[in-house]
Amino acid sequence: MITGNEAAAWGARLARVKVVSAYPITPQTKVVEKIAEFIANGEMDARYIRVESEHSAMAACISAENTGVRTFTATSAHGLALMHEMLMWAAYARLPIVMAVINRAMAPPWSIWADHQDSMAQRDTGWIQIYSESNQEELDAVLMLYKICEDKDVLLPAMTMMDAFILSHTMEPVDIPDQKLVDDFLPELDLPHRLDINRPAGHGSLIMPEGPVMEYRKAMADAFAGVRDKILKVEEEFREIFGREYGGLVEEYRTEDADAIAVVSSTIASTSKEVVDRMRERGLKVGLARVRYFRPFPHRELREIAKKTDMLGVIDRSYTFGYGGALYAETKGVLYGHSDIPVKNYIMGIGGRDVTPEILEKVFMDMLKIAKDGAVDREVEWVGLIGDERWSA
Amino acid sequence: MRNTTIPEEEYMLPGHVACLGCGAALAMRYALKALGKKTIVSVPACCWAVIPGVYPYRTLEVPLLYTAFEVTGAAISGIREALEVLGQDDVTVMGWAGDGGTADIGIQALSGAMEREHNVIYVMYDNEAYMNTGVQRSGATPFGAWTTTTPVGKLRIYKKERKKPVAEMMVAQGVPYVATANIAYPEDLIRKLRKAKEMKGPKFIHIYATCPTGWRVPPNKTIEIAKLAVQTRVFPLYEVENGVYKINVKPKERVPVRDYLRMQGRFRHLTEEEVELIQKMVDEEWEKLLLKEEMTNRVRKE
Amino acid sequence: MKMEFEFPTPLTTVPSTANKTGVWRTFRPVINYEKCIRCYICWKFCPEPAISFVPGDKYPAPSEAFLKRDAVEINYDYCKGCGICANECPKGAIDFVLERGDGQ
Numbered sequence: 001m002i003t004g005n006e007a008a009a010w011g012a013r014l015a016r017v018k019v020v021s022a023y024p025i026t027p028q029t030k031v032v033e034k035i036a037e038f039i040a041n042g043e044m045d046a047r048y049i050r051v052e053s054e055h056s057a058m059a060a061c062i063s064a065e066n067t068g069v070r071t072f073t074a075t076s077a078h079g080l081a082l083m084h085e086m087l088m089w090a091a092y093a094r095l096p097i098v099m100a101v102i103n104r105a106m107a108p109p110w111s112i113w114a115d116h117q118d119s120m121a122q123r124d125t126g127w128i129q130i131y132s133e134s135n136q137e138e139l140d141a142v143l144m145l146y147k148i149c150e151d152k153d154v155l156l157p158a159m160t161m162m163d164a165f166i167l168s169h170t171m172e173p174v175d176i177p178d179q180k181l182v183d184d185f186l187p188e189l190d191l192p193h194r195l196d197i198n199r200p201a202g203h204g205s206l207i208m209p210e211g212p213v214m215e216y217r218k219a220m221a222d223a224f225a226g227v228r229d230k231i232l233k234v235e236e237e238f239r240e241i242f243g244r245e246y247g248g249l250v251e252e253y254r255t256e257d258a259d260a261i262a263v264v265s266s267t268i269a270s271t272s273k274e275v276v277d278r279m280r281e282r283g284l285k286v287g288l289a290r291v292r293y294f295r296p297f298p299h300r301e302l303r304e305i306a307k308k309t310d311m312l313g314v315i316d317r318s319y320t321f322g323y324g325g326a327l328y329a330e331t332k333g334v335l336y337g338h339s340d341i342p343v344k345n346y347i348m349g350i351g352g353r354d355v356t357p358e359i360l361e362k363v364f365m366d367m368l369k370i371a372k373d374g375a376v377d378r379e380v381e382w383v384g385l386i387g388d389e390r391w392s393a
Numbered sequence: 394m395r396n397t398t399i400p401e402e403e404y405m406l407p408g409h410v411a412c413l414g415c416g417a418a419l420a421m422r423y424a425l426k427a428l429g430k431k432t433i434v435s436v437p438a439c440c441w442a443v444i445p446g447v448y449p450y451r452t453l454e455v456p457l458l459y460t461a462f463e464v465t466g467a468a469i470s471g472i473r474e475a476l477e478v479l480g481q482d483d484v485t486v487m488g489w490a491g492d493g494g495t496a497d498i499g500i501q502a503l504s505g506a507m508e509r510e511h512n513v514i515y516v517m518y519d520n521e522a523y524m525n526t527g528v529q530r531s532g533a534t535p536f537g538a539w540t541t542t543t544p545v546g547k548l549r550i551y552k553k554e555r556k557k558p559v560a561e562m563m564v565a566q567g568v569p570y571v572a573t574a575n576i577a578y579p580e581d582l583i584r585k586l587r588k589a590k591e592m593k594g595p596k597f598i599h600i601y602a603t604c605p606t607g608w609r610v611p612p613n614k615t616i617e618i619a620k621l622a623v624q625t626r627v628f629p630l631y632e633v634e635n636g637v638y639k640i641n642v643k644p645k646e647r648v649p650v651r652d653y654l655r656m657q658g659r660f661r662h663l664t665e666e667e668v669e670l671i672q673k674m675v676d677e678e679w680e681k682l683l684l685k686e687e688m689t690n691r692v693r694k695e
Numbered sequence: 696m697k698m699e700f701e702f703p704t705p706l707t708t709v710p711s712t713a714n715k716t717g718v719w720r721t722f723r724p725v726i727n728y729e730k731c732i733r734c735y736i737c738w739k740f741c742p743e744p745a746i747s748f749v750p751g752d753k754y755p756a757p758s759e760a761f762l763k764r765d766a767v768e769i770n771y772d773y774c775k776g777c778g779i780c781a782n783e784c785p786k787g788a789i790d791f792v793l794e795r796g797d798g799q
Contacts, residue, residue, distance in 0.1 A: 018478045021471060047474040052505030056467035059460065059502070063435065063471030066458060069478045071471075089461055094703040155703050193702040195456045195472070197431050197484055202707035204459030207448040215698045216705055223703075395748060395765040397735050407743035407773035408711035413719070414777035418742040446714060451707040579739060605777075613778030613791070616740050 002174050004167035007135040008074060008100040008160070009034035010174075011142025013044045014182045015098075018069040021049040021060035023079060026112050027164045028102045031074040054079035058086035058097075065095040066203060068194035070146065073097070076164065077104035077118045084122065090157045091126030093204065094193070094220065096149030097157040098142060103131075103266070103317075104164040105351045113352020114163040116266070116318040119294075120326040126220065128158035128227060129295040131265040135172040137246060137292075138162050143182060144238055148230045150189055154223055163267045164352065177242055185241050227296045249298035251290040254280060255308055258287030260367035263302070263331055264315040265291045268348065268355050272315075275360045286364045291327060299334035306339035311371035313363060317349045324380040342370050345380040353384050362391050399579050400426045409452040411444045414612025416602035416619065418444060419576045420518045421453075421489065424600075427586035428514075430455060432485040433476075435469050437499065438462040439491035440525045441518070465490040466502030469513040485590050488515045492533035493523040496557045503559075507568045507595040514589045514596045517559060520604035528607040532557035535627075537671055539659045540607075551662060555674070563597040564633045570596040572632035576603065577619035581641055585632060601628045609658020618656055625653045626679045631686075637693050638686040650675050712773075716743070720776035720794040724769060728754040730788035733764040737780035737789060745773040746780065 002010070008031045012020065022032040038044035049064075051057045054075050061071040075083065080101055090097050101119050105111035119129060128149065132138040138160060145158040162168050195203065207213045232248055239245040253273050255261050262272055269290040279286050289305050289312075291298060306312060312335075316325020323329055328345035335343065346363055349355045363383060370376055383391050404425035411418035417440050425432065432455045436442055442459055445452040460468045469488040476484050488506075490499055495517040503515060522540050523529040530540040535556045539545050543552045563571045570592055574582040582600065589596035603619050605612040622628040625648045630641040650672045654660040663671070726737075733756070738746040748765045756762050769780075781789040 019471065019474050021467075021474075047478060049470050049474055050509065051467060051470070052501060052508075056464060056470075056502050056505060059464035059467035060471035060474075063458060063460065063468040064475035065471075067433075067472050067475035067479070069475040071475075085461055086464070092704070193704055193706060195433055195458060197433065197456060199708075200451065200454050200456050202445055202451045202453070202457045202459060203704065205445060205448050205451075205457075205705070205707045206443055207705055211448045212698060212700075212705065216700065216703075219698075219700060219703070394751070394763055395733070395735065397739070399739060401748075403744060405744070406711050407745050407770065408714035408716055409743070410714070410716070411742060413775045414779055415742050419740065422742065422744060445707065446711050448705050449707050449709040450711045450714060451709065452711040611778070613782040615742075615777070615779055616783050 001171045002135060003030060003169050003171050004135045004138050004162045005030035005169065006034050007139040007174050008142060008162070009038065010176055011139045012072040013038050014177060014179060015070065015143055015146045015186055017046055017072040019047050019049065019061070019064040019071045020073060021051050021057045021064065021071065022073045023051050023054045023057045023075070025076045025079040027104060027168045028074045028076045028079070028100070030168070031100055054082045055086055058083040058090060061097050062086060062090050062093060062095055065097050065191070066093065066195055068189065068191045070189045071097050072099070074100040074102070076102040077106055080118045080122060081106065084125070087122055087125040087127060092220070094155040095157055096146070096155055098145045098149060099157070099159045100138070100142065101159045101161045102164050102168045103161050111351045112164060114166055114317070115350050115352060119159065119161050120318040123295060123326060126156065126224070127295060128156055128293070129161065130158065130293050131161045131291065132167065133266055133270045133290065135167060136174045136244070138167065139174060140238065140244060143177070143186060144234050147186055147234050148227065151230055152192065153226055154230055156223060156227065161266065166267045181241055185237065224296055231293065246292060248301065249293040250301040250305065251292060252305065253288040253290060255287035255289060255305060257285055258309045259285045260311040260313060260364065260371040261287040261289050261305060261309045262313045262315060262364065262367065263289045263291060263327065265294070265327065266317065268315055268317060271355060271357055272360050275357050275364060279361065279364055284368060286368065294327070297330055297334065302331055302334055303338045306335055306341055309341065311341055311367055312343045313346060313367040314343060315346045315348055319347055319350065328380070342374065342376045344370060344376045347380065347382045348384055355384065359384055359391050399423065399583055402426065404430065404454040406452050406454070409444050410446050412606045412612070414605045414615040416576050416604060416615050417441060417518050417520060420600045420602045423576070423579045423582050424487070424516060424586050425453065425455065427583040428485050428487060428590055431483060432487060433458065433472055435460055435465055435472060435488045437465045437490050437494045438525070439494050440520070441489055443525060462494055463498040464502050465494060465499050466504070466506030466515065469515065470506045470509060470511045473511045473513050486513045488513060490517055491525070492517060492519040492521060493531040496532040496559050504566065507563060507566055507597065510594050512593050514586070514598065516598045516600060518600045518602045520602050520607060522607050524604050524607045533559065536674065537660055537663055537667060539662060545662045549662070560597065560599040564636065568597050569594050569635050570632070573599045573601070573628065573630055575601040575619050575623055575628060575630055577616045578623065578630060581630060610656060614656060618653070621648070621653045621656070624648045625650045626675055627653055629679065629682055631682065637689045640682060640686050715772045716775050717772045720774060722776040722778060722791050723771070723794040724774065724776065724778060724781045725790045725792060726767065726769060727788045727790060728766065729757060730786050731766070732757060732786055733761055733766060734785060735767060736783050736785060738767050740779050740783050742777065742779065743773045743775065745770045
């Protein structure tokens with residue numbers, strides 16, 4: 001029985017990470033404390049750079065990774081935001097750094113509780129993004145991500161998200177894989193563009209517009225496009241060795257004959273599965289599509305899922321201040337020209353607002369009504385606001 | 394047959410795009426002569442991110458990692474720890490940042506790296522302003538200087554604040570080896586960098602690097618002005634080892650600061666009173682430095 | 696046609712010697728070998744560096760004895776004409792003249 005934070009730490013340990021560079025922030029602290037404990041007890045052979053800020057944490061990961069060793073870090077909310085410049089640097093430098101992000105609300109006002117604004121705001125940085133719904137998945141994600149990211153055709157960084165406190169601090173039964181199995185699964189890092197005193201090159205110089213800068217970016221975009229195949233391949237391999245699978249980029253739960261399907265990530269998805277089961281028992285045909293990978297965006301999976309149903313209810317735990325939440329906007333974007341079923345956005349759980357099964361049942365009922373009507377009443381709706389009678393139990 | 398006072402081997406190739414008479418180029422040339430081939434250099438946004446030229450050209454015979462502006466301290470920490478993992482602890486790690494990237498935006502990462510005692514050499518090459526972006530004022534710009542953000546003008550707004558004493562801040566932090574160096578004294582510079590290379594732990598070197606472009610001086614005066622900086626005590630040459638000061642050059646004659654200031658266009662606007670004020674400031678700092686030398690040597694003896 | 700890259704990021708591997716900065720010159724330093732005492736101060740302070748050593752008998756010298764010491768030679772492919780060498784020469788043995796661009 002371990003917490004989500006400990007699971008992430010175990011992932012780093014089993015992956016034989018060599019340099020950890022991190023800065024404390026609630027609720028990530030236990031990740032790095034656990035790693036520090038592992039190292040102090042001689043159970044993990046790694047260097048821990050106790051940097052003086054998250055920006056420096058990512059900077060040190062970048063330079064250490066560029067020297068050719070596997071690195072890891074963890075952060076949350078403001079720490080992630082502070083790293084923004086360096087996130088882009090890591091991706092453009094094509095460095096396969098893996099980071100655990102404990103999803104926590106942004107300030108002001110201060111909130112240490114779960115919402116996805118922090119990671120959603122980083123979706124343009126070129127990082128692979130995956131949302132875990134269990135501690136087991138978090139540990140496994142760390143292992144799989146190193147394999148995916150360090151592939152010569154990928155060479156991109158990845159972040160794996162866990163909801164603050166709901167996963168990070170909650171104990172769940174977790175199977176800790178055998179180190180020997182992990183060693184067989186995950187070979188040593190072999191970074192083609194590492195710093196090498198026998199190869200005196202400049203890494204990251206000035207480049208003119210007529211130099212191949214656009215071509216290098218395109219090559220990176222192409223690598224990103226190839227990530228989906230790598231994910232599926234690695235997950236298959238993982239299943240064969242460790243016996244666990246998660247369903248690819250999007251886990252489908254009881255979607256086969258669903259009249260309405262919720263598109264949702266993370267722990268709200270876990271709670272939703274309970275609600276789906278309850279409603280199915282009453283003969284209401286609802287299903288759930290748990291978006292694990294947000295980057296690469298699972299456009300193929302969502303288009304297939306849209307074909308199976310009459311309505312999609314997209315739940316976002318963040319808001320873009322554009323048109324709806326990020327998951328909603330991108331889902332609608334990829335469905336355009338492929339599906340004309342009604343799609344509605346439910347903004348929930350902001351600032352850690354509790355998302356209960358009762359509220360979710362109301363959301364699913366709303367979805368079923370829209371499926372029957374054939375059109376949304378409104379496109380974007382905030383659910384669970386104080387005093388809003390429509391959604392209270 | 395020949396004998397030279399500095400090592401002959403070059404680790405920097407010509408064809409780089411530094412300005413005529415660039416002090417920063419000279420500083421790097423000397424630093425690498427001291428450190429040799431088994432060196433990795435990390436350079437943030439600064440003149441030295443441009444001097445090697447554009448892709449695909451390189452000017453150094455050692456690997457050069459270009460980084461974001463504020464991260465030099467963190468970058469060298471990461472390189473060093475990774476090298477330790479790889480068992481390559483005979484490779485020198487040098488962070489090479491400008492005064493802006495060190496005293497201002499880079500101060501946090503510098504302080505952190507020194508505090509964590511990584512085995513790294515941090516060099517701040519000081520051309521006394523944000524030269525790469527066009528001569529804007531930095532914390533290390535000296536009192537009295539014109540810059541593009543302290544452009545004098547009708548209201549006589551020049552830099553009114555004193556030069557941020559980064560080397561002294563490093564001494565206060567307890568960095569075991571802190572030294573100033575100057576491109577007009579290459580033998581001393583090389584000696585100090587070699588010393589830093591042999592020591593384990595964090596080392597901080599502050600190199601005075603004339604910028605003829607930004608200081609408004611003819612490029613052929615680069616070395617002359619640098620020498621004058623030491624002779625007028627504007628930029629004393631000293632080293633501090635485990636807190637004990639040693640002043641390397643004690644000018645016998647008192648060369649007036651006026652000679653130094655009047656050579657440079659960036660000080661052209663100063664009145665004679667303001668020049669006198671600067672002389673007083675320089676004299677004061679020199680006295681304090683002499684006292685620090687005396688005091689720290691005395692404490693060590695006791 | 697898609698570009699193929701050796702590395703995933705642009706690494707600079709071409710020596711800067713491909714860039715002949717000699718074309719930057721407005722003024723050119725010219726060593727007067729009759730006066731040059733081969734102290735190598737010019738070599739020491741060149742920021743490119745564009746001064747190298749050559750056998751002592753390649754150039755004239757103030758006297759026979761000096762011929763034993765290696766001489767210095769300015770590489771005009773790279774010399775930017777900053778004039779530090781001329782300014783620092785203790786014997787005033789380096790003239791600093793307008794670059795005529797004709798190789799003279």
